[in-house]
Amino acid sequence: MGKSLTKRSQDYSKWYNELVVKADLAENSSVRGCMVIKPYGYSIWEKMQAELDKKFKATGHENAYFPLFVPKSLFEAEEANAEGFAKECAVVTHYRLQNNPDKQGKLQVDPHSKLEEELIVRPTSEAVIWHTYKKWIESYRDLPIKINQWANVVRWEMRTRLFLRTAEFLWQEGHTAHATKEEAIEETELINNVYANFAENFMAIPVIKGIKSAGETFAGAETTYCIEALMQDGKALQAGTSHFLGQNFANAFDVKFATKDGKLEKVWATSWGVSTRLMGALIMTHSDDQGLVLPPNLAPHQVVIVPIYRSDEQREQVVKKSKELQSKLQAADIRVKLDDRDTHKPGWKFAQYELKGVPLRIAIGPKDLEKGTVELARRDTLSKEFVNQDDIVDIVNNKLPEIQSKLFNKAKTYRDNHITKVDDFDEFKKVLEDKGGFLSAHWDGTQETEDKIKELTKATVRLIPFDKHPEDGQCVLTGKPSKQRVLFAKAY
């Protein structure tokens, strides 16, 4: 990760515009705070979907789909949840347009088409889903329900940021119903682990698991489990959340079930989600000044073949060989693209695929045909070597996992080097300012202290990690007793 990038990334939107837009991933649409996901970007999302879907199904979940519109009366049923989202809702109030009598060819809202009850464009689907679950749940035999949906949601944020906080985003949201508290907590933890596993092993993004402070807990949840990642500029990013909802939604929507011994009990719930924000995390974790760097597991194309030639005759031979190599690699389940377009030169293609982050590039020209070699270049290290054509499948098969783990290790080293233990508030401020990253510090556990620290430093409690051994200490701000260190950081 180049120095210039890190410096520049203080202005992150610029980083995005340069890298992401240039990298052909997405561009701002004219819709406020929304993004167009271009085909290349979408194919990355599809890879993520496929992998997550596999993991969800392997843990007993099914996909379903619920409506986009939430009648206001349903939306407001769970008060904490409704209040938490109230300030960022798009609301449908009318259902028809008409010609504007004052302006030829222009339309206006038909005032007679006002809806009796407003519809909220879902910012999340708990309300609709729990309204539905009530009808599905009568007995313990109906439980558990473990459903996931792939959907778009709308949150009318005051300020948007490409990928990290768009007004509309794509995500998956899981909603489960359980007979016991233990089972629901188990589910919440299971998903938290699924997310961590996915981020680390598939996206090569190291994350820390933990739970949120009360102030950062999801509106309507008892406990929010999260995975938290660190970006190259030293700011933290919430990468996925899994909520234990307790019986809050069962209360709000009156969802009860008959137990084996004939009693009536309220259902326990969870919800969890990850979004296209993860693509932002991907970019901000691995990219460098040449553009995107994609982990092989995720890359739409793991290998690109660029033929090099002068004459038509050479072209024919080189492309023929390229196609042979392509077939061989495809037969070994490697995602490979052959770019034999005659409309762009090799140098242009090299730069282009670096921008797109393709992990491996094979260049093959007349000299290689003579020697039986190809030039193999790595995106992560930008190094090149000549290898034997006959060995190409084995070599690629070795390199891809090597690149995958190298990317993860590089990011993890960076992350680990940016977790700093601090016990003094002046030091807290200094480290936050000079170095950034996570600050491991004692906290007295109160909302007031968290707010105060945020006010003074802009850092918040990112999470209370699981893997910390309890350790007695004193709150970094108030000096009050504390049982455990928590991680603070400036966050997106």
Place this chain on the structure above:
RNA sequence: CGGGGCGUGGCGUAGCCCGGUUAUCGCGCCUGGUUUGGGACCAGGAGAUCGCAAGUUCGAAUCUUGCCGCCCCGACCA
């Protein structure tokens, strides 16, 4: 919603303060030729209601007012 900045071919921009022929330059695009192992070169060409609307003026990209949009900072948030 407050504070600051900005809207000019597909992209990035000059011109605006101090109004005056045909709106500048680079990238990209098209045609022809030479090229092709790291973003080619030469020649020619196409492409802009200067964010929208109203006003001032003989004349507006330039001045005035209103509106819209974008970016940054803050409050809010995944």
